[in-house]
Amino acid sequence: MRRPWKTPAALTGSALVLLVVALAIAGPPLWGAAAARIEPADISQGASAAHWLGTDALGRDLLARTLAATRLTLGLALIATLIGTLAGILLGTLPAVLPYRAGRAVIAVVDLLVAFPALLLAMFTAVVAGLGARGAVLGIGVALAPSFARLTGNLATTVTGSDYIAAARMLKVPRHRILTRHVLPNIAEPLILNVAQSTGAALLGLSAMSFLGMGVQAPDYDWGRLLNEAFGHVYVTPSVVIAPALAVTLAGLGFTLLGDAAAKAAARTAPAPARGPAVAAVPPAAGPPVPGAVLEVRDLTVTFPGGITPVRGLSLTVGQGEIVGLVGESGSGKSMTAAAVGRIVPHPGTVTAARTLLCGTDPDTLGPAERRRTLGSSLAMVFQDPTSSLNPALKVGGQLAEVATLHDGATRARAERRAVERLAAVHIKDPAHVVRQYPHELSGGMRQRAVIAMGLMGTPRLIIADEPTTALDVTVQREVLRVLREAVDDTRAGALFISHDIAVVSELCDRVVVMYAGRVVEELPADALHRARHPYTRALIGSLPDMDTDRGRPLTTIPGRQPAPADVGPGCAFADRCAQVSARCATRPELADRADGHAVACWEA
Template sequence: MRRLLRTPAGLAGTVLVTAMVVLAVAGPPIWGAEAERIDSASILQGATAAHPLGTDNLGRDILARVLVAGRLSLTLALLATLVGATAGVLLGALPSVLPRRGARLVTGSVNALVAFPGLLLAMFTAVIAGLGARGAVIGIGTAVAPGFARLTQTLAASVAGADYVSAARMLGVSRWRVMTRHVLPNIAEPLILNFTQALGGALLALAGMSFLGLGVQPPSFDWGRLLFDGFGRIYATPAVALGPAAAIALAGIGFNLLGDALAHAAARRTAPPGTDAEPGAPRPVALGEPDPDAVLEVRDLTVAFPGGVTPVRGLSLTIAPGEIVGLVGESGSGKSLTAAAIGGLVPYPGEVRAGRLRLCGADVRELPEAERRRLLGTSLAMVFQNPMAALNPALKVGGQLAEVAVVHQGASRAEAAARAVDRLDHVRVPEPATRARQHPHELSGGMRQRAVIAMGLMGAPRLIVADEPTTALDVTVQREILRLLREVTAETGAATLFISHDIAVVGELCHRVVVMYAGRVVEELPVGELASGAAHPYTRALVASLPDMETDRSLPLASIPGRQPPPAEVPDGCAFAARCELATARCAAERPPLIPYGTARRVACWEV
């Protein structure tokens, strides 16, 4: 709620919706009698001191009627949205559980309904269902349903292919149970957000139906009916129509602002404390001297495989306590292998070489095996892209978390189990004791990712390496995971290396950005300069390829021509030269070094 009220849109939406709800509750008891009182001496008056919005053809006060009509208007909008959401969710979820032919039939029906104009569909349904409030509710609900169905179908399709759904089907779980237990619970949050926004649209549509004479019929009245009654007098006494029009507009705007603010509230970034240095600035330490304050310090890291394959080439990186550093680049640029090298997880026959690889002040390569395992097991937390790969589907979640404390901290099984429940609760997994007794396939995708984060928090991590932890998650759960990473970093003071190919997510989460291409770092800069101050042509191309609300949809989306060279075919010069519009003969022949460029940044390019 605090995040919601920090934004002007969220504050305005909350105030407007709250006012409308209060009006719907208190309006009829307070102004109901005045709204129904007939005064033959005041028929068809304009705005006066006694009647600020005038009176109708029976002398009834229009302001009182507008205030009373809020209850019926909001109630009908809520009912219509519930009808549309219920029908749409069921219709959209069916393809994920029906046989192939049935799924195709439902999908085709949804596509046809989405293509049909919503207002015409609502009017057609209302005429069939009968004029009046009931017909209008059914009509608007029918018009709302295809949008919910399409959204549900899209979300359910991604969930239906998840590993835990496949595991449930393999165990013989019925199709309907798969839908109600594994599919719908995992897509509820975006549907709820869409429901809030749909309320505003339903309110406007119902007012339009009543204005056209297809909705609420006398003697009942809603805002649309009042607008219809006053429209004929709008040129003589405008106030009689402006009152209900203003109520409709304010309510519609309020619900839309609130829905939009709810969708963005989770993405609000709070700057994590815990570091004395300004986040976003590279640490000013000489390459030849260790940085005593750094949590992670890597110098000249190289990962090579037999046959001349070198996915990571001479990478240097420093992360301070409380700092979140984003590592970005196309697939195949060496990001995940960098994380694996830091955690000692490069598979055989890969070879890791580094001039320096220090974690928490200790050189990992120089430690005895037992101490190295203890340091990595307690001070380093790894969060992988696919939590099903990190969690054993045959073991319960709590047991897998407890294993960390038993192996690395010498805890008893009872102590480790209790700490596992505590860590699950710490990352806001609902009913942690129950979840600890469940298998991974029984948890949603977001909850499994939280469980993996909780596994890292079983110790006291000083470094969190998150390797694309939100790629397979829907947008709402993605925001929750990002917010959780921010909060964990702020609470523990840990350093975080966030690896992603999504430069927009990195721009929201991180303090500093390190851009990789073909195994090398090509630019390092504060996140505040990413959108408009990137210097390297590759970084600028990545930012330009990200569409936003101002992107011209009539033009093709921006892209980077060509492809990244394979690790075994990286040229001697700049690896990006073949795709760069600024490349010269020197770029193709000589590799540019990564050198300081301005303040708080480094760039590897001959042409900047």
Template sequence: MRRLLRHPAGLFGAVLIALLVLLALVGPPVWGDAAGRIDAQRISQGASASHLLGTDALGRDLLARTLVATRLTLGLSVLATLIGTLAGVLLGTLPSLLPRAAGRLVVAAVDILVAFPALLLAMFTAVVTGLGAKGAVLGIGAALAPTFARLTHTLTASIARADYIAAARMLRVPRRRVLTRHILPNIAEPLILNTAQAMGSALLGLSAMSFLGMGVQAPGYDWGRLLNEAFGHVYVTPSVVIAPAVAVALAGLGFMLLGDTFAKAAAGPEGPSGPAVVPRPPASEAAPETGAVLEVRDLTVAFPGGITPVRQVSLTVREGEILGLVGESGSGKSMTAAAIGRIVPHPGVVAAARTLLCGTDLDGLTAAQRHKLLGSSLAMVFQDPTSSLNPALRVGGQLTEVATLHDGATTAQARARAVERLDRVHIRRPAQVVRQYPHELSGGMRQRAVIAMGLMGTPRLIIADEPTTALDVTVQREVLKVLREVVDDTRAGALFISHDIAVVGELCDRVAVMYAGRVVEELPAAALRHARHPYTRALIASLPDMDTDRALPLATIPGRQPSPGDVGSGCAFADRCALATRSCSLRPELTARGAGHAVACWEA
């Protein structure tokens, strides 16, 4: 809460709401008599010394009535919000409890209600249930419910396929218990945050209903009712509408600001265990390596809660060279690539002693300069080309965008370059492909198109993050051949990420092996059979070849890799290593063991 209130908008909203709550508590006992005192001598008067904002048609003080009306206005708003929230959550969770056909009917009904104008729905409900405070509260609650139902259904569907939900269903846990024990606790936070904004909407809606004569009825009064009564005199004494109008505006603003700040704070960089903190390593004193397109020293990526998926990784990629980054899933390979490309998802924090791209320190550039350098010198090829290509745009339009934005090329020049780049990656009939949509291409063609997109500029570094995982063996070999040709032709450097050490050994010049966020061995690809780290040797041994005895089970690595938040101070591989000794309780550093060969192991 202290961090939240440091935001000016959140502080302003909190102060407004606190003042309203205070007025709701003290308003009736302090100003109740003045609000109800009739004065026939001062009927419908404007502002004066005795009545700062004027009087109503019975001579009652409008400022006092506005202050007293705070309690009823806030009370009805809270009640309407609770009704809308509870009804919406119930509607949103029904599809998870009902049979599939009935659940679809509920979802369709919610969709129809969401499309219906909220105020009209509230007015219709109020007419059916009866005019007055009760009808207005039920009407506003009914208007809020579809929004909460849609949000609840969306959040429920987003976690319905989680492993723990599947496990509960396999154990025959009743649907109602799955909902209350596993689903609702995990979606409670966004629902609570949305409630603050819904409170503001309820207050404005109730005031509108009372202003239209469908809400609170005389002799009761809320802010909307006061506006209704004063509206007939607004042209004679404009001051009579100031108090209730300002009260409605400030209350609505306060709830909206507070709800918006809550939402931003929940999505911000500070998690339940505080913000991710990565001490910046001291700047590297070693001279930059000549001919290196990428040089990274002591790269670390951290997330709130002590999650550190990348730990002091150092890499060098030279011109015309492909460096393979290999390891099991979860070892930190993709996060390392994201940190180099400055696309680590929020709220991750990246720190490094030095990150040089084409000899330029990325940390020494402004955001605009860094964006320009990365856009022109770095190309990234991701695992799934379907997510890299917009299905609604033609392939040519997506390729030309790179050239027009970063190089200032004309549309004709960019289109000609797109055809040439598609031809370079061996796509047949490139002039026809630029007019096609991604779904009209095969998986291999889409991956080649993504490589061509990266080549639309003049990249000096290509990062390929498992670009062949979803492809069959034949197409995989063709794409790897294209990548090798591109590196040889352009003399760019490439960082090739994979979990397949056989592919890495065939394609790459050097190999860096990652485990639990660290590089544990680096060596030439030709020397993989002479690897010294137990983890690297275990990866190689797990690959079957033509001499593998099919009567025996496939070789595996026992145990599992520790999660990024559970890595201890010793060797992370010790629990799975047959060579582990007492010295492994201390983490070994990456140490040179020959020309181009470094190992982080006490026993290697």
């Protein structure tokens, strides 16, 4: 962070900006009288001992007028920058809060304005608003807005892909609150850094407008106005343009260099791609609901344009106090299943299901307020990466308390007390201190337990944990699993535990659902994994080393690779990798119930 500030460019820019600010403060008091003094004997004179850079058509000292004009020039530039910044942020963030089509329309308008020459846009606005300083400031502000909007939109798009934004959407946090509390604080730094460069651009633009006669009008004057007045004498006394031209050049250069140094000092990697709203379509339900189930999904399918179908006709049930493990290789559709249940499938995905019941209720049949309360209080989601699940700009306690204040109507003090209690319940030491810390001050295991505590701020009936232990070491992983097991036992909630590690699933879960290429291929009790019947399930178990594994031989692997969601054929998707493949595998087998609580989709099982 310190190295960019020690470069010659950064030091030069800082010095020039400080000089401009100092002149803006001291200029009018020190040189204002000399700048206004009319001397008929010295009209339109060149450089002399009395007037170092010459005089204007009324004999006024040009150096004094340039120094005295610094305050007005800089002040107008700052006002124009403020207008452009606020308008650009508003335009850039509108797509994040508007419906999809309206947001795309705003983006199209911004793209059109960015393509339009900035000075022509400023001149057009100034003509409409009226010639003078007010019109010029408004024109330059309007000209700066599109570039600010483009920057804001790009930054907002990257931030809205974070898991904490997805969680806020799942909890139905109002869009304006997501914008002001979660999006803007996390993109404020690059926007602030861009202000320095925009100030330089505004200063140059205003000077150009005044030089063309569309900006500051007599008797007021800024640097551009001084250039306009001196231009008629430049061929006779060239020195008359030196002071205002040099001031415009050095000030614009200073702000540009300062902004560039600040941007380099604070450069950071952009977050993940954005998520958009899911589009849900629910066909009529068939058959009676499963009694006592906290989650019942029937024939769930998630599709994207282009024939991409990551989840295909999935059905599963989670009972009260039960932990169901959803396992499979990466790309099998596990996380997309969780997103569909939580109503956070990214746009333009489409979700269809014969039935999706949460605690016996279909959320899509409820009104907006009731659906928000149902999802916010009955469903808790624990994402894979706790770093992106927690907003880095907010303290841990505030993020936990928001759940209680938003959905339970708790007071701030009561919500904070509950946050301390929930952190203590997940075995975080000194929870009263942790609530006052930011996420980056916690270890990975503490952050993950804090996310679990956030889910327990209400009274969830279903907990969805999407690979919550993937990035943790074995010791911390065991602690998180113990916390999750205790949370289910204490609240009697059901849990859907998503993982690619079948060993972890067998230790934690009561029942296991195995997915491959978007479909369930086997469902069985966790203690019966040693009797798994589907070749894919047996291959997953066989690829796990144990104490009896021969270390002199290569580890067992599953040959080939899982087909992409758009490439799944009509037959058994595992056939190309299966040692038991037969002619019947050209037709896809349906999931069929077998004895001992097994359900298998395999012709040879």
